[in-house]
Amino acid sequence: MTKAIKINNLKYSYDSDQNLFDDFNLDIETGEWVALVGHNGSGKSTLAKLILGLIAATGGTISVFDDILSPETVYRIREQIGMVFQNPDNQFVGATVADDVAFGLENKQVASIEMPRLIEEALTIVDMQAFKDREPHMLSGGQKQRVALASVLALKPKIIILDEATAMLDPAGRQMVMATLTSLRERFGKALTLITITHDMDEAALADRVVVINDGQLILDGTPHQVFSQQTMLRDSGLELPFSGELASQLHNHPEKYLDERELIQWLSDLSK
């Protein structure tokens, strides 16, 4: 099976004397949901910009579905990848929700008569069709990010990258976006590769695979259970555990390994037996 994203010996530096990435390797399978986690400045957002060709690597290769990223392929690659950014206000181009979803379609030179149907379809997936004619700045944070997702979905990408898309939201907005992601997963299954860049561990816990990056190094890679069981390594890279893990570690008599919320509830109720 072809890899959705394959990163080989990637090198990148902001200034000449210090490399942020030095021989970085990462493969992402088609249809996987991968959470890239790391504290601020760990290089996780830079990685997303490198994959999309928004900044150029100083060495190594990035390929997307076997297409090696280069100035010639960059537009073709961008057609496969959609990205939602951190600040919901800074990614709207259109004056209304519908106009914004249309922006990507206009760039793709979709015929005008096709657009209303595609816009309606994309907004329905994220359950924002009722807000079609609203102005983006009148929406809540969670709604804005769902519109941003719809704008991306309208282009039918094979990969969606969410770069800290919930970081600026309130807890309700965050829940809303996470629920939308889970529903996307159910809807598209293996046809959609999801990459969520985050430092929110509860968000990371939803993924199939968690990759921890620290100072441009891949330090942990595995299922949420495997990664969150490495408590000391996580803490050393300035990260916390998901809520269930934090709670478990505070218990006097705590479980051996990481349990998610449902497992922890089970474990706790088994104690009382």
Next chain:
Amino acid sequence: MNNIMIGRFVPGESLIHRLDPRTKMIGTFIYIFVMLWANNWQTYLWSAVFVVGLIKFTGQPFKLYWDGLKPIFWLILFTVILQLLFTPGSPVLWHLGPLSVTVPGVVNAIYVMVRFVLIILMSTILTLTTPPTSIANAIESLLGPLKKIKVPVAELALMLSIALRFVPLLMDETQKIMNAQKSRGMSFSTGGPIKRAKAIIPLLIPLFVGALQRALDLANAMEVRGFKDAVQRTRYRILHYDRNDYIAFFTIVFFVIIFFGIKIVTGF
């Protein structure tokens, strides 16, 4: 920042909302151009009746239009006072040194005020019923012929529509920065003019830094969504004239004919 009404769009379903933005722009220009020829109370009255009629048709409360007038209240007042004090003629009602209030002065002052108010009302009808992107589209379409002489019309229109979209955001941001600084003891409204001017600097710097950051983010967001240049794109909103637009053009022509009719009857 809700008190600034210039350029604000209020969604609606009225006949005027549904007109092609080009119709509204051309209509507004024709109206303003013709209205500047008004020189007696009959022509001003006809111009005013026409605007009030249009306002009725937009289905928006008159208060919104009144709010649109407020920001330029001082400008109107200033012009009116100048007209009042410096128009020569007789009979003189009051004078002090070089200043005198004359009857033609009073009449002129009223005319100038009405002219101002009508121009603002008419342009408010345009902006209130037309989304900024439609205005940008209309400008792009109307300036279309300039493409032949290599004017980057499509780029300019896109820049304009993005700029318009960021106006409310930057206003909110200004308010936030002001509040943040006020909470730390900064005062924007006390002291002499120099102290006040200085108080603006710590407001402008974070505003500019923030605006540049937004611009960079937006550029990334646009590129990721496949933006290459403003030319190789299709359009979601296609402009086309329909029956209502022809009726609107007819209405404007009707206004112009009656207007000059009145002028001829009242002897210019």
